[in-house]
Each structure stands twice: as C-alpha cells, then as structure tokens.
Amino acid sequence: MSRTERRAPWLFLSPWLLGFAAFTAGPMLVSLWLSFTRYDMLTPAEFVGTDNYRELFTDPKVATALGNTLFFTVLHVPLQIVLALVLASLLRRAGRAGGVFRTLLYLPVMTPPVALAALFLLLLNGQTGAINDVLGWFGFTGPNWTTDPAWIKPGLVLMSLWTVGSTAVIYLAALTRVPPELYEAAELDGASPWRRFRHVTLPMISGTVYFTVIVNTIASLQVFTEAYVMFYGNAQTEAGRDDSALFYVIYLFQQAFGSLRMGYASAMAWALFLVIALITALQVRASRRLVHYEGEVR
C-alpha cells in the first residue's frame, strides 16, 4: 500500500475530526468548566466551585421546569407511539390507496414549528377555537387550552400529535418487512386480530419501536420551540403568566441568553444531560426484556 493510500482515510475523515473537536468535544469541556464558574460575558469567568449545582436544587423554577418537561414527556411519548402504530397498521392494510394518506399524514412534519404554534394558538383557543367547537358537537365544554394552567400542557401534547407522521412512516416501513407467512400461519391457527398484533406484529417490530421510544424521549426532554413561540419571547404576553409552560430548555435559554448567566446555564445543561442519560439507560435495561431481535437465540 502506497503512502497516499495509507493517508487517504484520514484525509477523508479530517472534516469530521476537526468538527468533533471544535463543536462537540471542545464545547463539552468548556461547558463543564463553565458550570463551576460565574460568567456573564462582560467580566472574566470567576470560579465558584459547586455553587451553580447547589443552586439547581434550591431554584424553584428548575423544579417546575423539570416537572413540566417530565409531564409532557410521559404523556407525549406513549401517545405518539400508540397513535403512530395505529396509523401505520391502517396504512399497511389500505394497500395502494395508502400512498395518498401517507403523504397527507406527513405534511404536518414539513410545517415550520413557528407556523404550527401560531396556528394552534387559534385552534386551541378556549372561546373561538375549532377544537372546542368539535368537542361541543359531542356535548363537551372544552377547557381554555392556552390560558388555564391546568390545560396548557395537555394542549401542547394534543398539538404535538399532529406531527405523528414521521414516526408512523417509520413503523409502516417496519411493518412491510414482517414476512406474510407469519400472519397466514397465525390466521390458520385461528388467532384473533388482536392476538395476531400482540404475538406476531409487535415482536417483529419491537426493535423499531424501541429505537423510536428512545429518540422521541430524548427529543421530548428538550421540547422548546412550540411552547416558546406560543408563550415566551413576548414581554406583553409573558407578564403575569405563571410557569405552567416553562420547559427545561426554555428556562435554560432564558438563563443563558436573557440573563447572561452562562455558568448557571451550563450547570443546567449538564444536569439535563445526566437526566437524559439516566432515562435512556433505564430504557436500554428494560429493552433487554422486551425487545425481540430476529435471529437471536434465547
């Protein structure tokens, strides 16, 4: 092998190696160091030991923001997964006609979240919104989704389901890879549709479901844009509002770029990283019992 041949792979890898140093590894080290300092960008960073981390435990807004974020995640992830599974199953059974529906279900994913948030502020409006109109047809009086502190997060969850198409399309691809012989065998054995789903479909796609649960959870714990657009960044609507839509990354953003508390924001970021790592680790452990990989011997 010539010298150019031996050097070649490193030449091709060099953009990523540079980028990893400059935008991942370097920033992580800087962030870790900053989390032990007080830094407002105007005066030099001052070492404060573990003050920032101790403040995390006494700052009531951190507890509120973390609680809100977990509340959203616990509702959003299971609903998203179940709805995506239902829609994907329907799409698979629909055959060729499913293509049009697949396109329609995916369009919300293409909508900029800012536009989506503006639209749903009106659809969710307690007095004039179309969603409460629909609830009214069935005799329900819908809540004030955008102003009632008890209903803001459920409203955001409801809205988040509109972009379920991205997960549904992934499940559809997984479903079409299940060998049809398995269904035929189950049908011959007289298995009901539910039992076929429970004992054939679910085990065959559990690897995909597991992966989407992890990815969706990590994304949910960093939920930001829709809630920020609807409830923050506007002095007039922020005034007098309680913290029921204050999600963790929104508070982190405010601390960093509003109050210029770069040290505290860095400590917040590392705390979130730990929470996410912990939850992911729990999910990985649970998956060892629940996920079936094809070709695996037990």
Add this chain to the structure above:
Amino acid sequence: MRTRGRGFALAGLVVAAVAFGYPFAWLVSASLKDRAHVFDNALLPVPFAPQNFVEVWRAVPLLTWIGNSVAVGVAAAVAATLSSAVVAYGFARYRFRGRGLLFGLVLATMMLPGAVTMVPVYLEWHAVGLATTQVPLWAQNLFGSAFYIFLLRQFFLGLPSEVFDAARVDGAGPLRTFTAIALPLARPGMVVVFVFELRSAWTDLIKPLIYLREPQFYTLPRGLKTVLDRFGQGGESQWEIVLAASVVATVPMIVLFLCAQRYFVRGLVTQHVEQ
C-alpha cells in the same frame, strides 16, 4: 375477511385524513378572510380577502426573510451533503486502525442533547466575532453531521468494490476515485441528505433566536415569531396577517415534500429500521 379489514382501514384513514388535513384547510382559509371573520371557523373564506398577503408584504420585509432562508438553507444543505459524503466515504472505503471506535463515536454524537453544546458553541462564535451573523446557522455543517454520515456510509457500502479496484488499476488517486466514481454513484443518497437538511434549516427557530439580532438578517421562522408577537397575541390582533405569513413560510416546504417525497421516506427508513 380480507376486504372487510381493508374497508375498515380505509374508513379509519379517512377519519385520520380529516383530522390531520383540517388544520391546513383552516390555516389557508383563515389567511384569506377579513379581520372580522378570521375566527368564524367556516371552511370557505367569505368574504374573500386575498389582500392579507399584500398587507403582510407591506408590513414586514418578507422578501428579505425569504431570501435569507433560501441562502441559509441552501448553504446548510450543500455543506452538510458534501462534507458528510467525504467523511462517509472514508469510513466505507478504507480499513484502518480505530475505525470501529471512531464510527461508534460518530453514532454517539447523535444521542448528545443539543442543549449541552448550545452555550459553549455560542461563546465560540462570539469569540471569533461571528455571533450576530448568519454564519453559525450553516457553517457547522461543513464538518459532517452524524446521521448523514451514517446514511451515506450505507450508500457507499452498497457500491460494488470492482468499480473502485478498476479505478485504482487505471491509476486514479483516492481523491479522483472519490469525485469521479463514488460521488456520481451516491447521488440518490446525497439528494436524501440535501432535502433533509434543507427542511431542517428552513424550519429551525433555535439557532436564529440565539444568533440573529437584526431584522434584516432574520430567516422566515425568526421573522414569523416577530410577526406573531407584533400582530398576534399581545399585539395589534391582526391575526389574518400572522396567518398569511404562516402560509408563506409553510408552502415552500409542502412543495419540497411533494417533489421529493420518496427521498424523505428513504431517509426516514434508513434512520431507524437499519440501526
């Protein structure tokens, strides 16, 4: 039995289509209503008020924002596509010590929460004097992006190795083999990366919020947030303007999807099924 299942599925999908399509219909319809009728929830815009789109054009620099979004989006997509292809080719074509470990590291960065590097990366751009420009919105893409590297590596691994061996026999160097043979063959994969990144740059709000201060540098989502705050809630309650601007921000993405649907689906499927 079979046909009953299919009929049931179609009925369910029609219900879903109404539920998922209705917000779009509402948005387009309301953007064409006059101020008194924006909230009437009627499907057809009566009276018809297309002048909302002229008004929003007059009220805010919409054309500048569209231009910014196109420039940032194309720069981000081109940078991500080319750099990720270069790195992916290095992982797919060569065997070298530490390859498995390094590729594992690439995959691990996909799991890293963006919130962790948000502050220090901002400080880096601040240190080099670019923190209030559009550069941070796309320049990071020059260094390859984990998911796209993963996706393109799959493409390169799928190419028959004979074509590369033939090129080597012909005396082509590594760079020439890459540009003349590998890149043209991987074009479908590169289109996937391009449209994915275009979508992601076009719709992003977090980076524009952090970096862009002057309205003449705003991208469409950042501008739309200003429109919402000024004409929507807490503002002058001219929601028809907000909705018209929302339509303008959304339509290009719908067109992009309708033109490149199969690439989006292919990208999504690679992302999760082939893990």
